[in-house]
Structures are given as structure tokens and as C-alpha cells.
Amino acid sequence: MQELPTSLCSEGQDSVLNKRKRKSQKMSTQENNSDEIRGIASDINRLCMNELYLDVEVEDQRLPGHRYILAARSEYFRALLYGDMAESKEREIRLEVPVEAFRVILEYIYSDKLPLSTLAVDKIIDVLVLAHLYGLKDVETAISKYLQQNLAVSNVIVILNAARLYDLDQLTAGCLMFMDNNMVDLLKHDSIQMLSKESFEEVLGRESFSAPEVEIFRTLCKWRENNPNEDNQTLFSLVRLPLMTIDDLLHVVRPSGIFKSDIIFDAIDQVNIGKNLPHRVVTLPGENLTSAKPLAQPFVLVVKLQSQVVVSVSVSCDQTHWDSVGNVIVPYRTISPVLITPRTVRYIRITSISCGIENCDLKAMYKE
Template identity: 50%
Template sequence: MSTQVNEASSPGTTKGTNTDDIDVVDRVGLDMGRLCMNDLYSDVEFLVEEQRLPAHRNILAVRSEYFRAMLYGDMAESKQREIRLNVPVDAFKKILGYIYTGTLPLSKLDVDQILDLLNLVHFFGLQNVEAAIEKNLQQNASLSNICKILNAAHRYSMNGLRKNCLNFMDCKASDVLNHASFEMLSKELLEEVVRRDTFVAPEVEIFRTVCKWNQLNPSADIKTVISHIRLPLMTVSELLHVVRPTGIFELDQILDAIDQVHTRKNLHYRCVKLPGEKLPLKTFTKYVYDHVTKIPKFSLINCITVTVSGGAEFTVFVSNDDEVWDEVGVYALKSNVTKDIHFTERCVRYISIEILKPNQNENYIIKVILKYNV
């Protein structure tokens, strides 16, 4: 999607119904644009990457509090004709263009250019431009740039953008881990991603990626990061042949994790919160009256909507590993009547519906929707 900063809501249009009114705001914008980086009437020059960029103090001061303080305040620059700025010249030219014309075509810039621009926009305090850039980055986030955008959102306290980035990464966790750009994350953000319950990927993948990040950042202390690695979610083989050789965890920690793998108790699963995902179970063959369905991801649910053709009494079971099953309850439904079954939220990977006292002449069809109801 394209995003453009434009301060004139309808340039060139006549406002009101009085035909005596004059509105040439578009012409004024064009005239102002001609003055941008033009020697005509200029009274200050910016030296940026050895380029001389002429400007007009009064225009800059009216349009920017930063330049007002610089050019008319107590700063040394207020008495200088030439002012050197240590900023990227291309981004600074775009800022000048915006100050003079009120427009900034973000749709023509790639993400790297927009991030360079964001640094100056934040520095110069152009809040409306910053808001437009935040919207643009949300619309153009992708696997290849999401870590760059998250770093920027964190740096400039753009909380809405930061939240959207983390949600994006949750949805594509394994892809994000395997992408080279993941190495760009700061330690603080790496820790934030790894500790999220909703960042669902094989735990061994998360561990390997943290190790790779540490190899590229050897001076970083990753103790707080690895404290969020959930060892009991790995297999015994992964613990012994992947984790143990790194020496990152003590042997006692690995043995405790192995014990939890065997007992399957108190496992802190990573799971996504389902808004309402339809998972129809397959038609049951006659004389087979229980069925297990595997959910694509570990999912946090607190409600199951069930419909049974033919009607029946049935038991609902849920599990994380297809070995240890928890009974949710016993229910009865008339044919094709839908029922919401509510229970305490839990992380689930498998669901089983067992028909009780089945009619052997009935070919049951069960449909299930897993939900997280707020």
C-alpha cells in the first residue's frame, strides 16, 4: 500500500459556496516548492556530506520547532551562515522538501530509505510525519524487513508498530528464526521475542538460533536470554545431542528437563490464542466412535463449539502430546444442534471426541470450532 504525507486535505479546491472566495493553496505550494534548496532569497546554507543546500530561516522556523530553536534561539548556529549537519544527505533533502511543500511521497521509498528518513524525522520532531511513517511500515512489513522495523520501533518508542511487529513474528515464527535478518535484533529484543508464549516454533530451533546470534555477538551476555529457553519442550535426543554439547546449560538443568519430558508435568508450552478457527473432524466410519485431530499449532483455547449429526452423548478430551489426555467433560446434543463448551483456558495440540452409547446404524459427522473467548 502507498502512503503519502500531505498536509493540504484538498489542495486547489474552493472552500465554501461564495464565488468571491479565492483559494490558490495548490499554487502557493508550487511556489514554495520552487524555493526549496534554491539560492533565491536564501539566508542560510546547510553543509551535508559536502553538499551545500541553501534554505530560508523564516520558512524553516515557522515549520519546525527544532529549526526555530537552532536559527533564532541561543544556539551558535543562529549566528552562522553555514551550518554543518552530520546526517544522510538524501534523507535531509526529503525533509527539506516536506518542510517547504507539506508533501512527502513515502510510497516511492523502500523500507531502508524510510528507516533513514525516520531517524531524521524523529530528530527534528516532525510528529505527523512520524505517524505516517509508522503506518507505512505497518503496511509494508515482510519477512525480510520485520527485524529492522522492530529495531526502529523499539528505538523510537513506537509502541503500536512494535506490537504489530511482534504479532507478525508470532505468525511466522519458524520462518523468522531461519531468516538471516534475525541476527539484526538487539539483545533486548531477542530476549523479548524468545520469552513470548505466543512465539510458537520448535524449541530446538529457538535454541539453535540464540546460539547462532551469540556467535555473531560474542561480547553479549545471553544469560537472561537463555533463561527463557524451555528445555522440557525438547526431546531427550535434542537435549543430549544439541543442547548439552554447547555447555550453555548445566548438566543438572538438562537432567531436570529430561525428567519433565518423561513425566509430562508442568510443561510451559508456547501457544497461539485462537480467535475462532474451524477444525471439522472427518466423518466417522461406522463402528468407530472416537477420533483424534491434531491442531496445526499449539493453541490457547477456552471454548469448543461442537455439532454432531444424528445427535449423541460424547466425551471431549484434549492433549498436548497425544499421550496424556485431560477430560473436558461429558455432553449430550440433539442432531445438528450446536453447543459451546466452556472451560479454563489451556494450551492444546490434540482434541478427541468419543461417542458414548453409539447407534451402530448411524454414520456420525462431528464438526468442531476451537476458540478463545474474551
Template identity: 40%
Template sequence: MNIQATSTSSSGGAKKRRSTENGLVHIFGAGALADMDRLCMNELFSDVSFLVEDELLPAHRLILATRCEHFRKMFYGGTAESKKRQIRLYVPLKSFKVILGYFYSGKLTVDTLDVDAIFEVHGLSNFFGLHELESALATHLNESLSVGNVCSILNNAIQVNHAQLTMNCLQFMDKIATVLVQHDSFLLLSKESLEALLPRNTFAEDELNIFQALHNWSRHNQSVDIKSLVSLVRLPLIAVKDLVGAVRKSGIVASETILEAIDKAIESCNLPYRASVRLGLDVANGASRLLVTMNEMVLSLSCCCIINTIFACSLGSTLVLKYSYDMEVSCNMKHWVAVGKLIFPSHATTMRIRFTPMPVRFIRISQPDRRRKDILKEVFLTATLDSNMNGVIPK
């Protein structure tokens, strides 16, 4: 990928026409840039050299000072370096060559750079005050996120305290959680990256799979204390048979902790479920009808999702419109939360119930009057997360 960067130097195609007050002007930008590019690390007309690691790199004061405020101050700001013919820089050689190429050509080729090298160039861009280059590199990293590189990018983003890139990585990981916990790249995550990822309510993967991924990670990172990371796993969400089986046999969770998790799973009605965020999408589309009786219907979503809106529609039966219905949601079909009462307005066939965003796996609609005949088959439901509503979406 070539990132074309604008600058104060001439740029443009091989030949462009532009009308001005003085008439038509021909612009030969590509040729000028090519000539400049040939001067990069070239002894021709060089009046300064940089000693980087063990290599001497020729350069041109005027060009660097024109392109970069840092070098303008170095060469023409009365500093000690302004009188030196040779200047030592303590920067990575490969990355500094990339920066020099950008100064002379206005281009940055990143296809040959791995993630670590891109972050080195990004760090030098920040050091030299090259903000357009910083922005272009961050954009490139965001656009190239994949299951194979997102762990490495997150490690680097956290290390350099790049908040926006860190958040973009975490949100991307939320979307690929199922694949990520089984991918070899998961083993490359730093402890700091795991501390940012595992607490997320929206990292919606089966908790046993998360635990097993972390256990596997610990075997490949044996020098890291695993205790604080294990505490981020939501053990009460793991089935009891797996707690006393796979989790206990791993040896990284104390027996007392496992017993506490079992007690909490049995007693608590407010477990810390993880859930997907699918803003604006109908997560009830394709949902299974687990139960349809005379007075009750239960929908099972494909996975636990954060929603705040349920839309009900009568499919034509006027009998549906005569009654009120209780609407409840749950993540485990044991503990149900009432989110509203469904009462169709006069002559209307649709009704919307809104509530605080919460994780939901099952939706239950019931008609309390058990004397009435089976009419819930005539009710169609959609479930969405509406960003226009008030309420904090869990992270």
C-alpha cells in the first residue's frame, strides 16, 4: 500500500493544467518529486550526514528543514548540531530510512513493513512532529485489522498509549471473538492487552472457551503471573460440570474459587453476561420459537445480544389486539426481567416497547388470561439496539 502524503513541496501527476489569473499553467509535479527522490540518502549535494546505528546516511539540510520543523530548529535554530557535519541519531535505522524517504518523495510505502516496524515509524513520526504521517499510519492500521494481526496491533497501541487505535482493536475483537480465542495469534497478546480485553461485556464468547484460551495462553507465557487474569474470567457463567471438570483440572483456579462460582451461579439472578452489540440490526430475525402454547411464546436469539427495543406486530388477527401481554427477557431462562406490557393501541397492529439496554438471549411474551385460545402464533417480534435512545450501552 502506498500512502500519498501532501506537503509544502510540489506534488501532483506527471503533468497538470491549472488556470490562474496569469493564464494557463502547466504543472510537472511527478518529475519534480522523482528528482527529489533521487537525492534521498545520496552523496550528491549532501551537506550533512546522520550516523544511525552503524550506518552513515547523507542528507540535505535545506530539504529536511523545509519539510520538518524539528530539523528546521536543529539546523537553523542556533543549536550545537547546526555546526556539525555529522550528527548521531539514536533512532531505529530501518524506520528512519522510511522517514527520510517520506521527506524526499512525499510517499510512504508500508506493504514491506510488519506491524512492529509500522509502530516504529509511527513513533518517529510523533517524535519529529509529522502529524499527517501519524494519522495516515493509524488509518492504515485500522483499515488492515485482521484476526492475524489485531493482537500485535493492540499490544503496540497500548504500549504507545494510542487510545483510539486501542479502542478500534478491542471493538474489532468483539466481532471476531469466537474465531480469536481459537487462533494462534491469541497467544501473542500481552498481559496488558488481556487486561483490556477480558473485562469487556461485549467480548461475547462462551466463557468456557475464554477460560480455555487463557489457560492455553498461560502455558505459552509461563513467566507471567496468571492469577490477576484468571480473576477476569466470569466463572459463574460456566456450567457446573465444566467448573468441576475442565476448570478444576487446569490447576489455575483454587477449589474455593470454583465453589464460590457455583454458589453465585445458583443464587444470583444478575450474572455478568457477555453480549454482542449489533446496533440497529434485528437480532430476533431467524430466532427459534422454543415454546408456543395457548398463553406463552419464547423466542431464542442466536446468541446473547444487547437490546433496548422490542417491536411487536399482529399478523392480521384482530383477536390479538383485544388483549394485553407481558413481555420479559432472560439470558438463561431461569431468571426473567419484565420490560413492559404489550397493549396494542386502538385499531393499531404494531407496538414498541423500549427499556434500558441489557443483555438478552430469550424473549418471552405471555397472555395471562388462560381461558383465551391460542393467539400468540399471530404475533411477530423484532428486537434491536437503538442508539437514539437514552441509556448506557455496556462495554
């Protein structure tokens, strides 16, 4: 093996050492800069609610603030404190806002932090209102995501009202989907009486809000009592009377006096016929739909029996009017799919023609 001259080796080693030294110095400089940035951020954070160097005070509680920082973080405060408004010449400015929510906004302005997990939903809504007023889009987005992740039957109404008011489309969609999936519990909860008329109309117009129609009607009656100054005719026009039983129409709807008798009798005629009813339906691809939940069709019915048998398959929405799908031969221990044409179904009935049915496995899957 040929050896390199000593001088070249030394130069090469020096070159490598110098590169390593320069790299180490560069990394050290970057680390120092990072420390400086963290120090600056920490210093600004310490100014929050601190009277040191303050040059502006907010609200009756005299919350301390700093013009340059407020103006740099919000166009609203930039215009307020450095524009042509009277507040630009005042040491103290008055804002008619919730103090607790404004403290949260101040903390965000000074530190980029939002302690949402420590706040109740109503307080978070207050912060959302201020964020919208002050043009803090990042705060609006963060609050929208947090609320969507923490939806509950007890808070979804107030969140939906706020989402619609401030045009938060993604949060609105999340609230409506949550309501679809929790409709029965929601109709029983007192919070639904806080739902705005516009939001209620949107909810009732959705095909996927497939709650029992008589419960929807009862909830609307209670909502009308709590909101006497609202025009409720458009809301009641969204109630689908033919989806109720005749008993409900005669003993729940008719005594209320909300609908004229001829409208109720027309609904009774539709119930008796049992066809082309205005069902509320939803599609659930990939789920086994053999439950009592109304479905949008078509779907595939899969039958598996322990012995070969001929079965008759019928479907219904009310267990009174049954539509025959047809007869199917199910071979021994094999799966036999049955494609059902588009229709709305709540109940599936399988009856044996050739012999008894034992150990029947049944699945209903939506077919796209």
C-alpha cells in the first residue's frame, strides 16, 4: 500500500479538523441564536398582564397592555391604537368585552398559547367571539378544531349556533353529523330549546336526521313555547306527518291545533296506503345494517344457514306493509347474497318455505 507524503497527510488532517471546527462553530451559533429566540419569546411572554412598560390599559379592571405588541399582533388593535380613532390618543381604552375571555386573548397575543382545555364551552365561545372581532384567524381555526373534537349532546347546540354565526363551515358540518348520530338523545335534552330557528330548519331538512317523527313534533311544540316570538310555521312544515302512526296523528298532533284536520286526514290516508312515504334515510357503506335503523338502498342481504332451505324475503318500514323481495334457495352452509332494489327499509323478514330455519347468519350491506 502506497503511503502519502507526511506534509499532505498533515494538510489533509488540518483540512478535516478545520471543517469540523467550522461546523461546530456554526452549530454553536445556531444554538445560541435559538437560545436568543427562546429568550425573546420568554421576555415578551413575561410582559403579559405586567405593568412594566405598560402604555395602555383595558377595561374597568385596568388590564395592562403594550401598544406595539397589540398592534403588531392584530389589525383591529393597530387601527384602534394607531389610527384616527380617539383611543389612539388615550392611555386607557375601554372595550365592552368579557374580561375572562379577553385575558385568554391577551395570553395568546403575548405567548401564542391558548389554554382551551381549562375553559368551559361557554367561555370558549366568548373567546371565539373576540377572535372573530380582532381578526385572529389562527385562534378561530384552533377553537373550531378543539370544539369539533369535544362535541357532546350537552354542548352541540350552542356550538352549532356559534359556528353558523361566524361562518365556520367545517365546525358546522361536524355539529350536524354529530346530531345525526345522536338524534334520539338530543331531542330529549333541554339544550335543544336553545337551537336557533335557522339551525333547526337546517337540521329538520336533512334526510339523515332520522329520529322518530312524533318525537320531532313534540320537541318542536316545546321549542315554540320557549320561543313565542319566533315564526314557527316554516319549522312545522318540515314535520313529515305520514311517518307517524295513526294513533300519534289523532292523539298527539290533532289536539295541538297546529295542523288543520284535512292535512291530518291526508296523512292518515298515506299511512294506510304505506307507499311513497317521505322517509328520512341515510347510507352507511361498509356497515352491517341489520338493525332497526332506516336505511337508504340498494343493499345486499347476505343469508347463511346450516342446512339447505328455500326462504322468502320481505322488507318493511312499519311492520304492517311488507314488500316481497322474492324467494331464495340457500345451499347448505354457504353464503347467498340477495340484491334488493332501491327502497327504504327498517325491517327485514325471512320466512322458510321448505323447512325450519336454524342458526341463521344475516347481514345487510349497502351496495354502492
